[in-house]
Amino acid sequence: MENINTPIELTKNSAFRALKDKAFLWGVIIVSIITISPIVLIIGKLVWKGVSQINLSFFTEITPSTFEAMTAVASGEVIPGGIVNGILGTFLIVFLSAIIAIPVGILIGLFLFENQGKRYANLIRSLSDILQGVPSIVLGLIAYLWVVKNVTQGYSALAGSVALAIMMLPLIIRSTEETMKMIPGTLKEAGLALGVPYYKVILKVLIPSGISGLSTGILLAISRILGETAPLMLTTLGNPMINWDVTAPTSAVPLLIWDFYNDPNMVDLIWSSSLFLMGFVLTLNIISKRIAAKQ
Amino acid sequence: MSKNIDIIENPVLKVENLSIAYNKADKYAVKDVNVTIKKNAITAIMGPSGCGKSTMLRAINRMHELYPDIRTEGNIYLNGDNIMKMDTIQLRRKIGMVFQRPNPFPTMSIYDNVIAGYKLNGIRIKKSQRDDIVERSLTDVALWNEVKDSLHKKGTFLSGGQQQRLCIARSIAFQPEVILLDEPTSALDPIATSKVEDLLVKLKENYTIVLVTHNMSQAARISEYSMFMYLGDLVEYGKTKMMFTNPRDKKTEEYLTGKFG
Known part of the structure; x- marks a missing residue:
């Protein structure tokens, strides 16, 4: 009779192992997301907010004066000049x-x-x-x-x-x-x-x-x-x-x-x-x- | 050294009372060795690990001086000139060296590896002369036919055995008097090993070869003279055939019959 019991215990055991395996898998996935999310969020934010300003003049012109920038912002245009x-x-x-x-x-x-x-x-x-x-x-x-x-x-x-x-x-x-x-x-x-x-x-x-x-x-x-x-x-x-x-x-x-x-x-x-x-x-x-x- | 009764004709190297210690506190790694080495012959240095054979070999072109605290006593003469008083740069052009692991320069082509001695030293020679040296050296090591179409490929693309022959070609490009080889086949497979051995037998017509080997049968196959070293002492030196058939010293006999080592 003990021989019959053993596989049943194994099944129980393997269900627990499968659960443990899943838990660890999800743990690793969550930790990975925590690790990579800052860099993804930073790059995302920079591209989202910054890309509209990147044009040719950004690389060829010097920084605008406060007044130029203010006028542009007031009229809803892209700030002139570059860096x-x-x-x-x-x-x-x-x-x-x-x-x-x-x-x-x-x-x-x-x-x-x-x-x-x-x-x-x-x-x-x-x-x-x-x-x-x-x-x-x-x-x-x-x-x-x-x-x-x-x-x-x-x-x-x-x-x-x-x-x-x-x-x-x-x-x-x-x-x-x-x-x-x-x-x-x-x-x-x-x-x-x-x-x-x-x-x-x-x-x-x-x-x-x-x-x-x-x-x-x-x-x-x-x-x-x-x-x-x-x-x-x-x-x-x-x-x-x-x-x-x-x-x-x-x-x-x-x-x-x-x-x-x-x-x-x-x-x-x-x-x-x-x-x-x-x-x-x-x-x-x-x-x-x-x-x-x-x- | 009563055990070394062979008289060497045409000695090219003469080692006199050579003792080497790795630092002041250490025991001697090589103890009071006296030996003459025959011209245009292969001389093998055998012995168990740590017996001083590599140290002794390296002393012949003073590569052992790379260790900072090394202490050397005694003299070595190359054709009568004391190498301890020579400029190491000149000396190493006269006495070339090949190492245990093939070490072609990884940044250089096969061609440049052969000519490396000239190139690195900034010796300017004509292109035609360079071509001659490369062809001659590679032919001498039986590598020319295998690589003549890929001379400008990196030397590290070759197989281990080819790399080792390339290293031998590099060391003979200067046409040295003596070539020292420190277990040149221990990293090679049997086929590559036998190629290198054949090549050494051929090379001895023009060069004097001193070879450190772990492999007794290799010494028996290719060397004319053999030294057996143990714990820094030169135990026995003589014709290889004599040593293998009728060793004079009990230690030699024990080593050759595999009792230790």
Whole structure:
């Protein structure tokens, strides 16, 4: 009789298991929705509110005056003008930061890689990690003291670039070191065994082999600083005109978003500028993911 | 070293009182080794793991100096010149090296891999000369016919055995005096292994070959002289045939008959 009972117990058991299975499946689905909903909602909102403002003049004209915006809003038209001063300013500032941060970051990353486990290298690595945790506004203050007050004698793109370069450094250092660690040591040996001097092995074998890792790190660092606002407020200030002079105040897209936020007539431009910035950062992220995947 | 009674004619390498330790506190990984290596012959270094055979091989072109705290005593002479006093860059062009795992440069084509020694060093040579070197080196390693139509494909597309032959081609592009091979077939299948072995036998006409191997039958098949190392000591050195048929040392006999190792 016990033999007959056993399958019945199994059925009971399996019904419970099926229930548990379903519960977990739904649990996972709900948690996934919670995870992805912020990004979907953000992008949705930005596109919904911002896309109407995106047209050719958005990319070719400078920011409108409050009066122009007010007239347009009053008559129910699209706000004229664009944010080209911010876009070009962002490019200028980010380009300068990259020029400062990439060589220094890669050199330090190589140094850390070559001196694994040494005291001095460990110290540098820890300091670089701490640097990553410094609030960006503090970096803005430092750049203000160093560059705005002493070098350019006024708000400047250069000052903003210095602040952002300091933000980029720890990211590039880390990614360089991690990339180099992934390259098999046998390649280094192969180069040295051919009678190639060490520095040439690094330049011509290790760096080309790790180029996708290095560029991924650089792109992620750039997308990290693209949206920084606080340090730029203290250093580059903003500029209603297009500016190419690195010693002069310069605009940037996140600074413009802050300006638009403070001007009730320009609210519509907040969304389109944010959409642009978000799209740009997202594109960089996707490109760097692609490069990393190819590796 | 009374056990090494063979007299080597035409020595190309002479190792004198070589001792190597990985750092100050460590025991010696290679202890007071004295050996002469015959020109245009294959010399095999055998022994159980950790016996110092790779360290010894690497010392011959000073690749062992990559370890930061390494301590080396004694001298090695290449045709009478002390390599410990040579510039490592020049030395490594005279003594090439092939590693356990095939390691072609992944960013370079087959062609560029062969010519890598020139390319990376920035040595400028004419295109026709480059073509000659590539063809000659690849022919020497019996790879030319297999890859002549895809010279500009990446070297990493080749099979493991082909990659290893490509690495040998890369090391002979400079026409070195000596080629050092550190267990070159341990990552290869039997067919690829036998191809590499055939090739080494052919290459010894022009080069002196020193080969570290785990595989005793490989040493028996292709080497003329063999060294047996144990715990850093050179236990026995002599003609391979002699060593396999009539080992002078009890340890060698035990190793060759599979009692340990």
